[in-house]
Amino acid sequence: MTSRLNLKIWPSGDGFPFPSLNVDCLAAIAYFQLLWRTTDNAVNWTIISDWDASQSPNGQFPVLSCSCEKEIAGILNIFQHVGSCDSINGHSDLNSWMNEDELADCTAWSSHVLTLGTQLLDLYLFITYENYYSTTRPAYTAFLPLYANYTIPPAHQKAAEKRTEHLGLATILGEIDDEPRMQPISLRTGGVDPSASASASFTEKIGFGNRKEILSKAQKRMRLESIVARFLEPLEELLGKKRYFLSNKSPSSLDALVLAYLSLILEVKVPDRWAAEIVENSKLTDWIKREAPHIYGNAPNKG
Amino acid sequence: MPSSATSNTNGHATSHTKALAKPTVNQTPNAWSFFAVPRPIKRIFDRFPLLTYPANRLPERVQRVKSADGHALFIWCAPEDASENRASFNPACLRWQAFLKSQNLQFHTVSSSNHASTNERLPFLVVNPSCSSPFKSNIVSAHELAKWAVDQKDSWPVELELHYEPYMSLLNNEIRRAWQYHMYLSPNFEAFTAPSYIHSQTNSSVVRITSSWELQKAAREDLMKSSPRIDVEGLYASADRAFFALDNLLKRKRRMVADVSAPSLLEATLFSYLFLLLELPLDRWLDNRLPEIARKYPELVELENTLKKQYGLQPPAIYDALTGTKDSTLNSRTRLEKHFGIR
Structure with missing residues (x-):
């Protein structure tokens, strides 16, 4: 008997080149794709795109409907279930090659990636004003029914805000960079004050004009870089010269996670690409370029 | 010029x-x-000549803190526990209590509440005036404590370098979330959390009800940051995986470093959760899923035992009140009432 696994995910939208706009859903896809490859297609799985996650045990996608009639939510719980459920063919599990030490490391590093990676994507796709309004929000609109469009994306944005409020970056990412600042209004004519803009251009001419802005941009960049570095540097060190994060031979669920997080950051088409620019300078980009085509290239069709 | x-x-x-x-x-x-x-x-x-009144005297409590030996660590604990070396019932406080002890820094604990802290968080440390520098604030808040402790000692305990960050992440996320559910949203709230945090501060039933409600609401909101609905099974499954990984880390550390007597901040943090979970007999918890999970791992039980003896820490007074009686919850309730003067 072949086991049937249904993976429910949020669909994708414009600007998001992968099957889902949610990073945990992508990680689940990457996991099953790797599993499919390593077990010679023994595990039969289908992707179901859905927008209504209200039936999920934790109110989110991905949700795995297993042939043992359980519904499992939470990406790490899904990985664990696939490894332990009897109804899945031959206990095929990406992590079955591991000894206890490697399993412990895998758990700890997965927590690192989930915590800091989610935080980074929250800042990048939900808190950065331009990215949210020109990419994330329209992508949701594409698949949500009209009424849910007024509740789900704001709820996701609010959750992202709460998760990142301790970083205190909302003010510097929330402002619009490239749009012109508010023009001073002339009280006399009621229009834009020409004398004010003239004086501004004069100060710009002599080279002092944007000094404050440039300074704040550099400071902003430095703070964001430190956040990305906290996420990436330990991972770079862990990867070292190995092919995969925990072994030279076999991929693990950790590889699926890192791949999903980094490829979403690199590939999503947003106006303010600050995170992608920082990640591109990292050593992990080569790894992503090498491994990503194997993973997302041939995901099964939507069921 | x-x-x-x-x-x-x-x-x-x-x-x-x-x-x-x-x-x-x-x-x-x-x-x-x-x-x-x-x-x-x-x-x-x-x-009308302008008159400047002399400054008010500092409250008596502060005087006592200033004159006492060592630094003063302000933590959550029952007021009568403060003078002894009793553990705090709050893991965030107990973590620093354990860490400072492991670094052999002299300090005494002061019972306090978050209203006393400048950033509304406990613990914080008031540096003993004899060692404080006039150019620095003598109040060290929780997030500066690690740095401060290093400055005092000029040495840092042995860590498995590469593993510190991810395993700390397990404690700060998976374990902390399960702990929050265990303490604030399960029936343990009534038996343990409300008496510790609220009943010790006030006798007014209205304040107690509203404070309990607020405390539970804050815990629920915090858990809902990671998912819009609280998946209890998932929370405990994550905690189980995390404890497994930490158990394994301790085993490896024992293999690699012969001397495990100098605990790190990671171990102090792990200890703070384990101590509070394992010190109370299993049947005293009204919801004992989390302590049951922790008990499965021998290295964790071992660590708790060793460090407890090393630090000479006693469990919080409320544990005595809860363990004293062997019979019914009614009895433990009456002891609780006696302990905290609840009518």
């Missing part, structure tokens, strides 16, 4: 005080100043 500028301002100041000091104006041509006080206003102030 700057010196002339200061002398100029000084000149202004003196002319100003002159004008204030003497009732007559225009005494000398130099005394006239733009800043001189107009005569009607000046007359009022002549009649």
Whole structure:
């Protein structure tokens, strides 16, 4: 008997080149794709795109409907279930090659990636004003029914805000960079004050004009870089010269996670690409370029 | 350039005080100043001399803290527990209590609440005046404590370098979330959390009800940051995986480093959760899923045992109240009532 696994995910939208706009859903896809490859297609799985996650045990996608009639939510719980459920063919599990030490490391590093990676994507796709309004929000609109469009994306944005409020970056990412600042209004004519803009251009001419802005941009960049570095540097060190994060031979669920997080950051088409620019300078980009085509290239069709 | 500028301002100041000091104006041509006080206003102030009251004395408690030996660590604990070396019932406080002990820093604990802290968080440390520098604030808040402790010692306990971050992440996320559910949203809230945090602070039933409600709401909101619905099974499954990984880390550390007697911040943090989970007999918890999970791992139980003896820490007083009786919850309730003066 072949086991049937249904993976429910949020669909994708414009600007998001992968099957889902949610990073945990992508990680689940990457996991099953790797599993499919390593077990010679023994595990039969289908992707179901859905927008209504209200039936999920934790109110989110991905949700795995297993042939043992359980519904499992939470990406790490899904990985664990696939490894332990009897109804899945031959206990095929990406992590079955591991000894206890490697399993412990895998758990700890997965927590690192989930915590800091989610935080980074929250800042990048939900808190950065331009990215949210020109990419994330329209992508949701594409698949949500009209009424849910007024509740789900704001709820996701609010959750992202709460998760990142301790970083205190909302003010510097929330402002619009490239749009012109508010023009001073002339009280006399009621229009834009020409004398004010003239004086501004004069100060710009002599080279002092944007000094404050440039300074704040550099400071902003430095703070964001430190956040990305906290996420990436330990991972770079862990990867070292190995092919995969925990072994030279076999991929693990950790590889699926890192791949999903980094490829979403690199590939999503947003106006303010600050995170992608920082990640591109990292050593992990080569790894992503090498491994990503194997993973997302041939995901099964939507069921 | 700057010196002339200061002398100029000084000149202004003196002319100003002159004008204030003497009732007559225009005494000398130099005394006239733009800043001189107009005569009607000046007359009022002549009649009502300004008086500065001497500063209030500091509260008695602060005096006691200042005169005591060592630094003062302000933590959550029952007021009568503060003088002894009793553990805090709050893992965030107990973590630092354990860490400072492991670093052999002299300190005593002060029972406090988050209203006492400048950033509304416990613990914080008041540096003993004899060691404090006049140029630094003598209050060290929780997130600065690690750095402060390093400055005192000039050495840092052995860590498995690469593993510190991810395993700390397990404690700060998976374990902390399960702990929050275990303490605030399960039936344990009534038996343990509410008496510890709220009943010790107030006797008013209205305040108790509203505070309990707020405390539970805050915990629920915190858990809902990671998912819109709280998946209890998932929370405990994550905690199980995390404890497994930490158990394995301790095993490896024992293999690699012969001397495990110098615990790190990671171990102090792990200890703070384990101590509070394992010190109470399993049947005393009203929801004992989390302590059951922790008990499965021998290295964790071992670590708790070793460090407990090493630090000479006793469980919080409420544990005594809860373990004292062997029979029914009714009995433990009466002991609780006695302990916290609940009627």
